[in-house]
Amino acid sequence: MPEPPPLLAAEGLGVRFGDFRALGGVSLRVRQGGIHSVIGPNGAGKTTLFNALTGARPPTEGAVTLAGREVTRMPAHRRARLGMSRSFQVTNLFAELAVRENLRLAVQAARGRSAWAFWHAPSRLPGVAEAVEGLLSLTGLAARADARAGSLPHGGQRALEIGMALASDPKLVLLDEPLAGMGVDDVARTKALIRGLAPARTVLLIEHNMGVVLDISDRITVLARGRVIAEGPPAAIRADPGVREAYLGSTGAAA
Numbered sequence: 675m676p677e678p679p680p681l682l683a684a685e686g687l688g689v690r691f692g693d694f695r696a697l698g699g700v701s702l703r704v705r706q707g708g709i710h711s712v713i714g715p716n717g718a719g720k721t722t723l724f725n726a727l728t729g730a731r732p733p734t735e736g737a738v739t740l741a742g743r744e745v746t747r748m749p750a751h752r753r754a755r756l757g758m759s760r761s762f763q764v765t766n767l768f769a770e771l772a773v774r775e776n777l778r779l780a781v782q783a784a785r786g787r788s789a790w791a792f793w794h795a796p797s798r799l800p801g802v803a804e805a806v807e808g809l810l811s812l813t814g815l816a817a818r819a820d821a822r823a824g825s826l827p828h829g830g831q832r833a834l835e836i837g838m839a840l841a842s843d844p845k846l847v848l849l850d851e852p853l854a855g856m857g858v859d860d861v862a863r864t865k866a867l868i869r870g871l872a873p874a875r876t877v878l879l880i881e882h883n884m885g886v887v888l889d890i891s892d893r894i895t896v897l898a899r900g901r902v903i904a905e906g907p908p909a910a911i912r913a914d915p916g917v918r919e920a921y922l923g924s925t926g927a928a929a
């Protein structure tokens with residue numbers, strides 16, 4: 675049987691910063707319904723790749739296709755409307771507002787037609803409350819729904835960020851280092867949360883926690899110095915001598 679077309683594809687993606695080529699012709703096929711991780715030593719180009727895929731910083735060469743549609747020059751907010759969402763490495767919450775309010779604003783912003791739709795009363799947008807409750811339960815934050823977002827422990831804030839990235843009910847969610855800075859318990863919880871997103875959603879993940887990546891990914895792409903050096907299922911990546919070398923070669927910089 676022929677392989678189904680990928681939900682997200684990159685072809686020869688390149689990004690230059692002046693003379694420096696941060697991404698040098700990366701091709702990637704993300705299958706629908708799986709967890710696909712992008713790993714690589716610090717500075718390999720992972721975040722630059724995410725920026726090019728989401729439209730945060732359009733590539734200087736190559737093409738991006740989302741659900742069969744070419745989106746290379748499409749702005750990020752229009753890609754979001756096509757079902758792509760992203761969580762950030764940097765905390766992106768309203769710290770003074772309750773957890774539930776953060777999610778409500780994210781759901782309303784995603785559903786509203788204008789950027790100001792989130793000022794509308796909840797009653798104007800049917801189903802918002804249900805969506806918020808769904809996200810609270812999915813992220814394990816229901817018991818903390820009325821707490822100030824800023825008062826949550828680090829792991830809880832990261833879970834809330836993932837919840838906000840899911841507020842638009844995306845087909846594809848890109849998570850940038852969701853486990854960064856987490857303790858063991860939070861890692862276990864968030865790992866289960868991410869695994870549970872697929873197959874209803876497709877996940878593209880940047881993560882330095884190799885144990886988790888090898889455990890939950892269906893496919894792994896390894897970047898080093900802006901290029902793909904390996905791609906395959908976890909067992910193949912684990913056994914790949916080139917991957918080991920890429921990490922060891924950046925002694926001190928590798929996670």
Ligand SMILES: Nc1ncnc2c1ncn2[C@@H]1O[C@H](COP(=O)(O)OP(=O)(O)OP(=O)(O)O)[C@@H](O)[C@H]1O
Nearest residue numbers: 691694695696714715716717718719720721722723
């Ligand atoms: N705005 C920029 N201007 C110039 N160089 C940049 C810029 N953004 C990133 N770079 C460089 O591009 C390279 C790739 O950076 P990028 O952040 O994509 O790597 P990464 O794999 O995500 O790293 P990390 O694991 O540390 O987050 C690095 O050498 C970085 O210094």
